[in-house]
Amino acid sequence: MKNRSFEKQPAGKLKYFLKYHLHIALYTYFWFGLFICGLAAPTFRVAQLKSNLISKGWHLSLISAILILPVPIIYIVRMRKTETKRP
Amino acid sequence: MIILGLDTARFMKAAFEYCLIGLFVVCLVHSWFTHGPKRTLREFIAGFFLTAYCESIGVLSGAYVYPGFHFYVFATPVANPASWIATIYIIIEVTNRLIFGRKSLETYEANGNHTDPQNFRIFSGSLFKTIVLLAVIDSSLALAVDIVMDPLATIYNWWVWVPSKPGITSIGAGVVDPYNFSNLRFMTTPPNFFHDFFAQFFPYGNKYPTRILGIPLINFIAWFVFVFTFAFEFRFVEFKTHWNELKKTVVLWLLILIDIPILAVVLIVPNL
Numbered sequence: 211m212k213n214r215s216f217e218k219q220p221a222g223k224l225k226y227f228l229k230y231h232l233h234i235a236l237y238t239y240f241w242f243g244l245f246i247c248g249l250a251a252p253t254f255r256v257a258q259l260k261s262n263l264i265s266k267g268w269h270l271s272l273i274s275a276i277l278i279l280p281v282p283i284i285y286i287v288r289m290r291k292t293e294t295k296r297p
Numbered sequence: 298m299i300i301l302g303l304d305t306a307r308f309m310k311a312a313f314e315y316c317l318i319g320l321f322v323v324c325l326v327h328s329w330f331t332h333g334p335k336r337t338l339r340e341f342i343a344g345f346f347l348t349a350y351c352e353s354i355g356v357l358s359g360a361y362v363y364p365g366f367h368f369y370v371f372a373t374p375v376a377n378p379a380s381w382i383a384t385i386y387i388i389i390e391v392t393n394r395l396i397f398g399r400k401s402l403e404t405y406e407a408n409g410n411h412t413d414p415q416n417f418r419i420f421s422g423s424l425f426k427t428i429v430l431l432a433v434i435d436s437s438l439a440l441a442v443d444i445v446m447d448p449l450a451t452i453y454n455w456w457v458w459v460p461s462k463p464g465i466t467s468i469g470a471g472v473v474d475p476y477n478f479s480n481l482r483f484m485t486t487p488p489n490f491f492h493d494f495f496a497q498f499f500p501y502g503n504k505y506p507t508r509i510l511g512i513p514l515i516n517f518i519a520w521f522v523f524v525f526t527f528a529f530e531f532r533f534v535e536f537k538t539h540w541n542e543l544k545k546t547v548v549l550w551l552l553i554l555i556d557i558p559i560l561a562v563v564l565i566v567p568n569l
Contacts, residue, residue: 229331237388252452261508267452281441289398
């Protein structure tokens, strides 16, 4: 039987997080990068899109929050709701 | 926009390349230590070359260019296929967690599943339907990212689509405005066989006229199909627990070789 006590130590928790949950951390980091890019987008370049929906950079940030941000939130809820037994 | 003396547009262009290569390295190392080298090489080599070849054909066909990057593989920046497979690696695991919850963690051992795949069937008894559903969710998550990333790509010159104008079938001089980079590589479509071949499907130019958020509709369709195809094939191979590692690798890589010409033609030709 594997010794799980390491997971209670700070280093063990970090190792556990990196092994099992790094994906969602990277996904959220990716979203955050896109969110910032939207906020910092130069207006004259946004105009190049010739889109009625997007006329300012923050519009893209808002769309990113609507489309991408729910995923990490659902992930956290899902992880908390399913059984707490660790492999 | 200047923040703390830093031109954000130039920063976003350079950071895009280096951050995505960094993302690839992080995912590769993570996969190496959690899934083992065999599965890691199988997945990352397959995804990298599928994207590198298909994207390069897309560039050479005249659909878009990736201007001003530092490192290229074929006609595509290294960051492109590298980050694509890294993103798919991330998304596949996120989908598993969203659908199966903590149960999906049990699959997390070196070199594939040690858990009976029967436990991971959503539809009773149908592995095929389960893989299709998971691949659809993978593609949807990827599409959500792309809907935001593609307009940003045009804004920051990460990649630039061909203008939809009469007689125009490729990216000529003056289309790319190098306002945020100084390395003037791949600014136009080079003369090549693929452009001549695909140009016959667009006799009047006006390539990809239907645009959403300023981006061709075909791009979003292609992205969905592309991710779905890879995710389906990869998941299919990994669910075959009775296959040895060599057989899984050979089958996946052969599927990728078949995919490249089919996807290139099917996704470049429709002038939606």
